[in-house]
Amino acid sequence: xxxxxxxxxxxxxxxxxxxxxxxxxxxxxxxxxxxxxxxxxxxxxxxxxxxxxxxxxxxxxxxxxxxxxxxxxxxxxxxxxxxxxxxxxxxxxxxxxxxxxxxxxxxxxxxxxxxxxxxxxxxxxxxxxxxxxxxxxxxxxxxxxxxxxxxxxxxxxxxxxxxxxxxxxxxxxxxxxxxxxxxxxxxxxxxxxxxxxxxxxxxxxxxxxxxxxxxxxxxxxxxxxxxxxxxxxxxxxxxxxxxxxxxxxxxxxxxxxxxxxxxxxxxxxxxxxxxxxxxxxxxxxxxxxxxxxxxxxxxxxxxxxxxxxxxxxxxxxxxxxxxxxxxxxxxxxxx
Amino acid sequence: xxxxxxxxxxxxxxxxxxxxxxxxxxxxxxxxxxxxxxxxxxxxxxxxxxxxxxxxxxxxxxxxxxxxxxxxxxxxxxxxxxxxxxxxxxxxxxxxxxxxxxxxxxxxxxxxxxxxxxxxxxxxxxxxxxxxxxxxxxxxxxxxxxxxxxxxxxxxxxxxxxxxxxxxxxxxxxxxxxxxxxxxxxxxxxxxxxxxxxxxxxxxxxxxxxxxxxxxxxxxxxxxxxxxxxxxxxxxxxxxxxxxxxxxxxxxxxxxxxxxxxxxxxxxxxxxxxxxxxxxxxxxxxxxxxxxxxxxxxxxxxxxxxxxxxxxxxxxxxxxxxxxxxxxxxxxxxx
Numbered sequence: 001x002x003x004x005x006x007x008x009x010x011x012x013x014x015x016x017x018x019x020x021x022x023x024x025x026x027x028x029x030x031x032x033x034x035x036x037x038x039x040x041x042x043x044x045x046x047x048x049x050x051x052x053x054x055x056x057x058x059x060x061x062x063x064x065x066x067x068x069x070x071x072x073x074x075x076x077x078x079x080x081x082x083x084x085x086x087x088x089x090x091x092x093x094x095x096x097x098x099x100x101x102x103x104x105x106x107x108x109x110x111x112x113x114x115x116x117x118x119x120x121x122x123x124x125x126x127x128x129x130x131x132x133x134x135x136x137x138x139x140x141x142x143x144x145x146x147x148x149x150x151x152x153x154x155x156x157x158x159x160x161x162x163x164x165x166x167x168x169x170x171x172x173x174x175x176x177x178x179x180x181x182x183x184x185x186x187x188x189x190x191x192x193x194x195x196x197x198x199x200x201x202x203x204x205x206x207x208x209x210x211x212x213x214x215x216x217x218x219x220x221x222x223x224x225x226x227x228x229x230x231x232x233x234x235x236x237x238x239x240x241x242x243x244x245x246x247x248x249x250x251x252x253x254x255x256x257x258x259x260x261x262x263x264x265x266x267x268x269x270x271x272x273x274x275x276x277x278x279x280x281x282x283x284x285x286x287x288x289x290x291x292x293x294x295x296x297x298x299x300x301x302x303x304x305x306x307x308x309x310x311x312x313x314x315x316x317x318x319x320x321x322x323x324x325x326x327x328x329x330x331x332x333x334x335x
Numbered sequence: 336x337x338x339x340x341x342x343x344x345x346x347x348x349x350x351x352x353x354x355x356x357x358x359x360x361x362x363x364x365x366x367x368x369x370x371x372x373x374x375x376x377x378x379x380x381x382x383x384x385x386x387x388x389x390x391x392x393x394x395x396x397x398x399x400x401x402x403x404x405x406x407x408x409x410x411x412x413x414x415x416x417x418x419x420x421x422x423x424x425x426x427x428x429x430x431x432x433x434x435x436x437x438x439x440x441x442x443x444x445x446x447x448x449x450x451x452x453x454x455x456x457x458x459x460x461x462x463x464x465x466x467x468x469x470x471x472x473x474x475x476x477x478x479x480x481x482x483x484x485x486x487x488x489x490x491x492x493x494x495x496x497x498x499x500x501x502x503x504x505x506x507x508x509x510x511x512x513x514x515x516x517x518x519x520x521x522x523x524x525x526x527x528x529x530x531x532x533x534x535x536x537x538x539x540x541x542x543x544x545x546x547x548x549x550x551x552x553x554x555x556x557x558x559x560x561x562x563x564x565x566x567x568x569x570x571x572x573x574x575x576x577x578x579x580x581x582x583x584x585x586x587x588x589x590x591x592x593x594x595x596x597x598x599x600x601x602x603x604x605x606x607x608x609x610x611x612x613x614x615x616x617x618x619x620x621x622x623x624x625x626x627x628x629x630x631x632x633x634x635x636x637x638x639x640x641x642x643x644x645x646x647x648x649x650x651x652x653x654x655x656x657x658x659x660x661x662x663x664x665x666x667x668x669x670x
Contacts, residue, residue, distance in 0.1 A: 040375060047430030095382030102438055 003027045003069055003311035004290060007202030007240030008083070008151075008173040012247045013052065017286070018059040021078040024286035027311065028069055028079040028318075030107055030172060030240070035085050036258030039096055042089040046103055049080070062104055066319035081318075083107030083172070085152060087118050087137070088258075094133070094140055101144040106322055107172060108141065109149045110134060110161060113267065114260060119150075119157035122183050123267070129160035142167045145322045151184070151240075158190050167321065168198035173240035175204055179224040180211040184268060188231075195232035200317050202240020207277035208268035209242070214278045221280075222295040225309065234305050238314045239292065245285055249275035338362045338404055338646035339625060342537030342575030343418070343486075343508040347582045348387065352621070353394040356413040359621035362646065363404055363414040363653075365442055365507060365575070370420050371593030374431055377424040381438055384415070397439055401654035416653075418442030418507070420487060422453050422472070423593075429468070429475055436479040441657055442507060443476065444484045445469060445496060448602065449595060454485075454492035457518050458602070464495035477502045480657045486519070486575075493525050502656065503533040508575035510539055514559040515546040519603060523566075530567035535652050537575020538563075542612035543603035544577070549613045556615075557630040560644065569640050573649045574627065580620055584610035 010032035063079030072079040090096040110119035118134035120127040148169040150158040177185035210216035256267040345367035368380045398414030407414040425431040445454035453469035455462040483504040485493040512520035545551035591602040
């Protein structure tokens with residue numbers, strides 16, 4: 001099945017965007033629920049999504065398991081899988097991992113730019129690797145079937161998570177630092193370890209992660225994917241657009257500063273350009289996602305490889321990642 | 336299938352009690368998670384249960400759907416279904432109904448002795464019936480498949496819930512007031528309305544609900560059940576022991592006073608006897624539950640009727656109550 005799956009979005013959701021997901025034929029999307037929100041605030045976000053699922057049942061539904069991809073395709077809807085970009089949602093309570101998994105949280109980043117209770121973010125000067133709680137939480141995430149996402153984490157912490165996790169992990173939205181040396185992009189060591197362990201790398205279209213920023217051409221982006229595949233194989237590659245459509249700039253401020261500072265932190269931006277950057281002209285919204293197929297073919301990928309990168313690899317990863325450790329989704333459903 | 340189901344317990348859970356559930360052959364039990372606890376405290380109780388489920392997987396597991404009764408029987412374990420005795424767990428937020436349903440809450444009382452945001456408790460002087468929010472929450476509980484339980488609610492509020500709810504409701508643990516006129520026991524009008532609407536009445540073994548208190552004989556208790564059946568039929572009858580095994584008296588204080596008063600409220604107790612009363616000698620714990628079968632036969636119930644009262648009626652009620660409105664559990668599972 002040639003699924004079209006986006007490994008990360010954080011849009012200002014609306015009926016219009018849900019209809020664009022359908023126009024674009026997007027079968028599934030991993031959406032960011034929260035950044036710095038605590039548990040109760042995270043539940044409030046879930047409540048908000050529940051109202052959207054109830055209001056637009058013909059467009060979207062909540063995804064819990066890999067089988068929901070087939071359901072999405074069969075019913076012409078988009079399956080929405082929840083994730084968190086920071087572990088604030090579990091506070092200091094490991095028991096909330098299972099509770100949030102039950103509520104559908106399928107991805108959680110161990111840190112977001114800063115040091116967290118679990119691991120170090122990519123903007124810290126010192127990198128602790130996994131903390132004591134971090135190791136315990138990764139083990140618990142492995143047990144219940146919540147994906148460890150290291151997109152905003154630092155090098156040593158990411159390698160430590162790759163080492164400690166007994167199940168494959170993901171970088172849902174980043175690019176190779178060798179192509180564009182942004183702090184958020186990943187080293188060849190990290191990318192190689194993801195490939196070797198059955199993990200996933202979702203290529204990002206967020207301009208700060210692109211060589212040339214908003215002006216980056218699709219051919220350059222797809223060429224970068226081709227070089228990554230030549231070096232490490234194609235099986236672990238997907239897309240994670242990091243689309244933040246229709247968000248006001250106050251949201252990127254929240255993402256960067258949460259409640260951890262009273263000052264301004266520009267993150268990947270700058271004093272001169274503090275807001276959301278413009279997406280590349282060839283990727284305005286979900287209706288353009290499928291156009292990447294052509295771009296990937298143009299740089300030499302086979303039809304089978306294009307299908308894998310555009311969703312097939314995510315689909316396989318979902319199937320082995322979202323269930324209880326030791327059981328794949330099919331066995332779990334048959335329990 | 337002759338299931339053995341208890342419609343309500345709130346014990347001080349331990350491996351010993353879980354082993355007694357198995358010795359007694361109890362297939363399923365509705366357990367009280369919380370009384371006056373807020374949402375976050377309720378989640379902490381769920382986390383506690385999750386640890387018990389993980390620690391004793393050979394004895395207990397969490398029940399979500401009626402199919403879990405067959406799984407319990409097939410695997411020799413007890414299915415534990417969650418309930419709340421007061422709506423404090425949803426705070427003032429109707430969205431928490433669906434969130435808690437997803438986490439497994441299958442029963443919620445609309446009030447506990449006092450006025451709540453939803454309805455009036457059986458100890459208030461004035462009975463408002465359902466409040467504005469109460470009507471909305473009952474509709475939402477109907478939608479998601481959470482049972483309205485009016486065990487501790489007052490007469491008018493209970494009749495209003497029976498009228499407003501589009502799905503059958505329950506009184507999980509109480510007896511007829513005509514047999515023992517305790518404030519917690521129910522009028523013939525309420526019992527008749529439960530019978531007519533496909534609801535459920537779980538007969539309580541809590542001594543304050545028994546004629547003669549702790550000295551009540553099994554024959555008198557079963558005779559009361561027989562008279563209820565003669566008047567209203569047998570299809571809506573079950574057991575809800577209200578077993579509060581091994582609880583310290585501080586817990587009955589919490590149940591009665593929560594955080595709503597700085598004074599002492601003795602509820603069904605008194606200054607002279609403020610603590611938990613002794614259970615009848617013929618019902619010490621879950622190992623004795625099945626003995627009620629003999630008591631029911633002795634007062635003239637047929638084998639089929641005994642099977643229905645001891646669990647068959649609850650099983651049928653579970654099958655039509657825990658799923659999304661308009662779909663029974665089997666249809667929902669096939670979705």
